[in-house]
Amino acid sequence: MKLASKVLLAVAAAICANTIRLTVIVNLRSRRLRRANPTLKVIPVIIGVRSPLHLLGLLPSWFPSRVKPNWSFRSKYDEAANTVGDRFALCMPDSTMLVLCDGRVCRDIMMNRSREIMKPFESYTVLDVYGELDATSYGKNLVTTEGEVWRRHKKIVAPAFSERNNARVHEVVCRIADSMFASWEQSNQSGTEERIINVGPDMMELALSVISSAGFGVDIPWHTEDQNSSTFHSGKHTLSFKQALEVITTNGFLWSLLPKFLFSLPIKFLRSIKTGAEEFGEYLDEIADLAESNIQEHPTNLIELLVKAGSEDNNTSAKLSRNELKGNMFIFLFAGHETTANTLTFALALLALNPEKQKKLFDEIQRELNGNKPTYSDLSKLKYALAIMNETLRMFPPVNNIPKITTGSEWTDIDGTVVPPKTNVRISAVGMHYNPNIWGPTVNEFKPERFLEDGDLEFSTTKLGFAAFSEGPRACVGKKFAQIEFVTLLTLVSQKYTWRVADEKLTKEYVLDAKVILVLNPANPVRLAFTAR
Structure with a gap:
């Protein structure tokens, strides 16, 4: 043999x-x-x-x-x-x-x-x-800690998600949505009334821009705009803040998971991750330095709020270390970027497949806003928009388990x-x-009606079976941040457009198919046809 x-x-x-x-x-x-x-x-x-x-x-x-x-x-x-x-x-x-x-x-x-x-x-x-992957709290964050260390993190982090920051989120979404809509109009070269948009990438870019501005205080331009118009200049960096941000959101897990020596190998992809992760960390240091040197009386972005909270506590052990601050900012970025973007994408797809729900949403917006753009105080009136978010999260929970x-x-x-x-x-x-x-x-x-208090199910029963934001001590601290972002954007889209699935030959199952890549994502491109009202 x-x-x-x-x-x-x-x-x-x-x-x-x-x-x-x-x-x-x-x-x-x-x-x-x-x-x-x-x-x-x-x-x-x-x-x-x-x-x-x-x-x-x-x-x-x-x-x-x-x-x-x-x-x-x-x-x-x-x-x-x-x-x-x-x-x-x-x-x-x-x-x-x-x-x-x-x-x-x-x-x-x-x-x-x-x-x-x-x-x-x-x-x-x-x-x-x-942070180092050991038993200490060095560089850890709200998600990866427990016991007294976790309580210290939560005491500092949770208050940062304040009404002032929520108002900032609303203002940022309104501004970025205008840029996104302008790009949609520019892309309409067909001469028809419809704009065919693959909404997934645009929702990702919008969510990334929102967390950049409301989280880090850095306004980044839409991809169709002048890329030198960022409010934070790169200086000594080889990557812009936006480029470093995109690297860490796309490949941050590989940077954390794989041995660091691999990223020094002569492999372009791995070296680009190393450059992006290191430069993003340096950007965070610079932003934190700026916040510490010029503490605002009324900070609005998350990193300023965290720095101010630390400056007001004389107990050094109760503060976040610099690496802990950076670790928490990464978690805000990871947890608040892709999950919100995918939820918006699924919601737009669901409304495209259910025009009667789309009309009901628009009717509520017209009734409550009378054709005006939503202010921050208006958002609490838009109960059906929030119900759409909850129903989308019910059907497509970002974290399945x-x-x-x-x-x-x-x-x-x-x-x-x-x-x-x-x-x-x-x-x-x-x-x-x-x-x-x-x-x-x-x-x-x-x-979505099942999430309205006058729906056909007891609201308390509905809440009992809903775990999109978890519950208890470990519940998501950014829940209101995500809700403000979702309701504001959905309202603005509904005021400006009606929409349907671009290819009517596609089945509902194809349009709504999903797969898990860390979190739940659309399995296929979600291409929708938008018509101006």
């Missing part, structure tokens, strides 16, 4: 032996869990859902106990249907995962059980972009289901959001 054949035979034998070993482990783990919970649905999974083989979709379709790529969003509530307690478990070789779709149980965990069923912080070290882990050394009781130590608990936002026991038979329909 040739050497190559022997090697292949040995590899095949090793794979078979390992598959048998994993199967035995998974079956033993499953049997133990079923014995403790006779009514619990238990799914054996030989290759864990966090394995690169699953995440990259490399497993063949015939592989036993296979979880399909994007399984969480694809299945939504299906796996929990007809189960006791709207829950099921995945037993994998290295861990057990309990997936919860019951709004009452999930809310109780988020609100009341954060010590015994807590966030798995080691999974979030990738977000420590400007909120991860938790049990901390006790003994088995933990979760609403009658007992699980072993170190069990991964998944609060399934998408499972709750598509749970007909909460939302009724119209669960798969786009129905």
